[in-house]
Amino acid sequence: MYTVQNVTMTYRRRGQELTALRLPALTIAKGEYAAIVGPSGSGKTTLLSLLGGMLSPTTGHVMLDDVSLYDLSPADRAKARRDKLGFVFQTFNLVPYLSALENVQLALYLAGVPTAEQRKQASSLLDRMGLADRLHHKPSELSVGQQQRVALARTVANQPAIILADEPTGNLDPDSRRVVLDFFDELHRDGCTIVMVTHDAVAAQRASKWLHLRDGAITPAAAALSAEAA
Numbered sequence: 354m355y356t357v358q359n360v361t362m363t364y365r366r367r368g369q370e371l372t373a374l375r376l377p378a379l380t381i382a383k384g385e386y387a388a389i390v391g392p393s394g395s396g397k398t399t400l401l402s403l404l405g406g407m408l409s410p411t412t413g414h415v416m417l418d419d420v421s422l423y424d425l426s427p428a429d430r431a432k433a434r435r436d437k438l439g440f441v442f443q444t445f446n447l448v449p450y451l452s453a454l455e456n457v458q459l460a461l462y463l464a465g466v467p468t469a470e471q472r473k474q475a476s477s478l479l480d481r482m483g484l485a486d487r488l489h490h491k492p493s494e495l496s497v498g499q500q501q502r503v504a505l506a507r508t509v510a511n512q513p514a515i516i517l518a519d520e521p522t523g524n525l526d527p528d529s530r531r532v533v534l535d536f537f538d539e540l541h542r543d544g545c546t547i548v549m550v551t552h553d554a555v556a557a558q559r560a561s562k563w564l565h566l567r568d569g570a571i572t573p574a575a576a577a578l579s580a581e582a583a
């Protein structure tokens with residue numbers, strides 16, 4: 354599904370250059386549940402942004418289903434993102450003046466789902482997230498964990514083939530974390546590909562593959578573990 358070839362990402366700031374990522378080769382198969390782990394600054398978010406079509410690499414190619422994402426026009430890349438990818442971030446980007454239900458409905462509306470159907474699907478998703486009694490609350494009236502669950506419901510509403518998540522359980526209470534991780538398990542069982550950046554060992558345990566980043570490179574798991582222990 355994803356093939357990364359000879360990718361480097363060099364940030365330039367005030368005349369300084371920093372190569373944040375060096376990936377000679379990486380594949381993430383369809384249906385895989387991959388956890389990207391590693392210390393702060395090791396390039397995790399950079400890698401996720403590259404996979405998400407949001408950051409053009411300095412060199413190399415990111416292939417998504419045999420299409421080179423950054424050789425597409427910006428419009429075609431945006432379409433590929435819309436058609437295939439769902440994003441989950443720590444900042445949820447919910448629309449503040451819409452209710453939980455309306456936030457999820459909005460995603461369906463934008464995908465052209467008829468109004469009655471929008472409402473049905475959105476409330477059923479929120480129900481699965483344990484938010485049946487919070488449908489009409491605005492984001493400011495919800496806890497952080499509840500907001501993350503609304504954001505997740507919105508992300509999965511259009512059934513993306515691939516979910517890219519950056520610290521989806523970062524600030525969550527144990528209950529919300531369990532809801533989110535159980536939901537990811539369900540998506541994974543249903544064939545969804547998940548790539549999740551996480552500092553959370555409990556979350557990482559759920560994944561089927563670990564990518565350890567260190568200084569912008571993928572290290573073998575054993576080396577990463579002994580380096581962390583040292």
Ligand SMILES: Nc1ncnc2c1ncn2[C@@H]1O[C@H](COP(=O)(O)OP(=O)(O)OP(=O)(O)O)[C@@H](O)[C@H]1O
Nearest residue numbers: 364365366371373392393394395396397398399400
């Ligand atoms: N826009 C930018 N301009 C310059 N340098 C950047 C930029 N974005 C990230 N970096 C640098 O690239 C490196 C990798 O950053 P990245 O955000 O990918 O790390 P991370 O592994 O996600 O860290 P964290 O766990 O703290 O979120 C860091 O050293 C960071 O300072």
Ligand SMILES: [Mg+2]
Nearest residue numbers: 397398399519
């Ligand atoms: Mg990060």
